[in-house]
Amino acid sequence: MLKPTILLLLAGLLFTPSTALHAAPALRPTSEAAESSLKAADKARVEAMQSANREQLSRVFSDELRYAHSNGVVDSKASFIETLSTGKTRYVGYDYEERSFSFPAPGIALMTGRAHIKAEAGGALMDSVLGFLAVWREEQGQWRFLAWQSCRLPQAAK
Numbered sequence: 001m002l003k004p005t006i007l008l009l010l011a012g013l014l015f016t017p018s019t020a021l022h023a024a025p026a027l028r029p030t031s032e033a034a035e036s037s038l039k040a041a042d043k044a045r046v047e048a049m050q051s052a053n054r055e056q057l058s059r060v061f062s063d064e065l066r067y068a069h070s071n072g073v074v075d076s077k078a079s080f081i082e083t084l085s086t087g088k089t090r091y092v093g094y095d096y097e098e099r100s101f102s103f104p105a106p107g108i109a110l111m112t113g114r115a116h117i118k119a120e121a122g123g124a125l126m127d128s129v130l131g132f133l134a135v136w137r138e139e140q141g142q143w144r145f146l147a148w149q150s151c152r153l154p155q156a157a158k
Contacts, residue, residue: 035101038109038136041143049091052084062137062144070130070150093118097129107138114153128152 041060048056058081065077075083083089099113111134119126132150136143 034103034109038101038111038143041136041145042111042134045145046091046094049084050094052087052090054081054085057081057084060145062139062146064146066147068147068149070128070152089119089121091117091119092125093127109136109138109143110134111136115150129155 044056045060048060058077061077061081063077065075065080067075067080069075084091093116095116097114097116099111099115102110102112104110112132114129114131116129117126129152130150131153132148134145135147137146138144
């Protein structure tokens with residue numbers, strides 16, 4: 001017959017994995033500090049896109065960036081930096097109407113919302129409100145911009 005101490009020890013070992021699995025979501029970065037850090041990273045991204053500075057763009061964009069514009073064109077990191085730094089496209093206005101963050105996995109953040117964006121491309125001005133999904137990934141301790149997908153939203157009825 002097993003002694004009560006051994007039974008308690010065995011019971012503890014049996015239930016430890018279950019407890020650890022239930023505790024894992026609490027380890028995800030959902031704090032105000034993580035959101036604040038992401039807002040700062042996103043501010044740096046928008047500033048880099050508006051200034052078209054290659055070094056700033058390279059720092060904030062992930063090497064695996066996929067940027068799907070609202071017109072269906074998809075850029076890589078290299079092609080998007082080239083487009084911005086040569087002035088082919090210039091972002092002249094970038095204002096969030098709403099923006100929220102979620103953390104579906106460690107080191108991954110989703111940013112969703114609506115933004116009023118003005119951009120000049122090929123002599124034409126795009127002035128639209130976009131619905132968007134952005135993906136940020138923590139790389140070497142820094143949030144880097146991994147993906148963007150947006151679509152034009154209909155103008156609000158006046």
